[in-house]
Amino acid sequence: MSSGVSWKLREEVTVRCSKTAVDAVVTVTLFFALGIWLVIQRYKTIRDRAVLFYWPAPPEADPDYESKYIENPSLDAHLSDHTLLPHGSARERKYITSYDPATGLHLKTFMADSARDIETKIANAAAAQEEWAFSSFADRKRVMKSLKRWLVENQDACARVSARDSGKTFLDAGLGEILTTAAKLDWLLDHGTRALRPEARYSSLLTIYKRAEVHFEPLGVVAALVSWNYPLHNSWSPIIAALFSGNAIVLKCSEHVIWSTLWFVGAIKECLRACKFNPELVQVVCCLPPEAEVLTKSSVIKHITFIGSEDVGRKVALAAAENMTPLTLELGGKDPAIILPGTDLDRYISIWMRGIFQNAGQNCVGIEKLIVHQTQYDELYDMVVRRTKELRSGPVLAPPVEGFETYADVGAMISRDRFRDLGRVLDEAERNGATIDTGGKPYVHPYFGSGSYFYPTVVGNPLHDSLLAQSELFAPIALIQSYETVEEAIELANGTKYGLGASVFGPDQTYAIQVAKKIKCGMVSVNDFGVFYLNQDLPFGGTKASGYGRFSGPEGLRALTNPKAIVSDRLPWLIQTSIPRVVDYPIPSLVQSWEFVSGMVAFFFADGYRARGRGLVKLVNAARTNVIR
Incomplete structure (x- = not known):
């Protein structure tokens, strides 16, 4: 075998060995990096995992608690x-x-x-x-x-x-x-x-x-x-x-x-x-x-x-x-729900009932009044009255009583303190022409007479300036008002001192959104009620007497x-703020310093390239003149 062939063979073996060594190093490095990554991920998983803790229900929450x-x-x-x-x-x-x-x-x-x-x-x-x-x-x-x-x-x-x-x-x-x-x-x-x-x-x-x-x-x-x-x-x-x-x-x-x-x-x-x-x-x-x-x-x-x-x-x-x-x-509100002409009442009646009677009406963004076109007023009023009469009031946590089923659609109010005021505003509304076909007074439960219950109530067409139509009721009371034009409906919605939430219902969503934009409040649901609070990315709050500021969402956080605010230099090694001699203390010349500043303003903020160019010339001349002097 010639020396040239031998040299080539040795060179080929050396290259192959080098490649094998490099491949081995790369493989080991990759496995090592993968191992480190897995350890880090394991640590992050353990760190981010929910911590279990024990906090049992108190005995008073048991239905049989005595x-x-x-x-x-x-x-x-x-x-x-x-x-x-x-x-x-x-x-x-x-x-x-x-x-x-x-x-x-x-x-x-x-x-x-x-x-x-x-x-x-x-x-x-x-x-x-x-x-x-x-x-x-x-x-x-x-x-x-x-x-x-x-x-x-x-x-x-x-x-x-x-x-x-x-x-x-x-x-x-x-x-x-x-x-x-x-x-x-x-x-x-x-x-x-x-x-x-x-x-x-x-x-x-x-x-x-x-x-x-x-x-x-x-x-x-x-x-x-x-x-x-x-x-x-x-x-x-x-x-x-x-x-x-x-x-x-x-x-x-x-x-x-x-x-x-x-x-x-x-x-x-x-x-x-x-x-x-x-x-x-x-x-x-x-x-x-x-x-x-x-x-x-x-x-x-x-x-x-x-x-x-x-x-x-x-x-x-x-x-x-x-x-x-x-x-x-x-600070609460008088949240209206505008029902536009031609709305399918059967489609939304369940949402309105939930919006009105949720939490016995003690809901800051609950529906306080339904504003419906006069052509659909009678139909809606009858629907709400009929379904309201079927509502049952009572406790859900009570010891078993023979002949009584522990079930309720509407719970108690927080106390009886407001019963007298509710009775007063309802009586005033009825004396001035409003209709009350169901409810309107406290409810005495047959087995739990100490409970703070108020009959689910429906009030039809009270005067717009009545206490009932203007004040926040915070009670299981459905208030229904009629209107002739959509502009009148918007005026009824905006015609209180409150501006927290609102709803607009209608067959044309685009038009409903246009109406929603005219309501003076902090939040509006279209063809729904209170859904804006389920999206916690949205700010929650109102305007007028409903308060100010927002919680929830980025704004609330x-x-x-x-x-x-923290301001620093992008390239501190290259450029930083310096004070030109023309405006440095003590000021060499009031005239030249003003020429410099006015030229700078024109260069950075004037409209058009010509005006900016003149500003630049003015700025440079002021700086040159000062330097020469």
């Missing part, structure tokens, strides 16, 4: 019946009694928080927030995911607790409490990070060399004062928003639902504990109205969300003004943060 039935149930029932007070109660303290408004069953009597108690809770929240402010979105999402899993797996317990304390039905609890809360948790998990991560903003030609960003920083400790109509959702919604945005929160619940709120919030605190975070991030205040100003006037509180009546909302706004605390106010 306790005292209060003959005349009220928040201060213990004042006349000292047996309702807890053992060892302090005479100098104030107490609040919780009871089932559907039956009058005594649940518990709680010691109300004093001013000092509230201050301590605010301080505890502030201390816990210092560390939570630096938590990662992964940490916050783990809490949200754990809460969502617990909520879904404990629907039955949540519905029973909500029904026991507010008198609502299981169906109303499922739709208004559990469904909406799960939707909010889902939105936070899917989109909350996007809403709060640093956001790049545009730069103009003048500052094109700068990078502009907005960072959304936690405020610290925020507060929420919420109403009683949805004890689960109204407590969880502001809490999870506050936690996800890096804040601590002090929740002031309604005196009517202290028992259920403490249990619902207790689940969140237990979740935080299970996830190795400080449960003191969430505080619940249970107090009477005079002590609430300790919270609303606190300089530690950096934002307040209020859900409730207009009168109380004004007081909260005045108190918050003392420290210029920003507010989100949701960002309202709980300080949006901080």
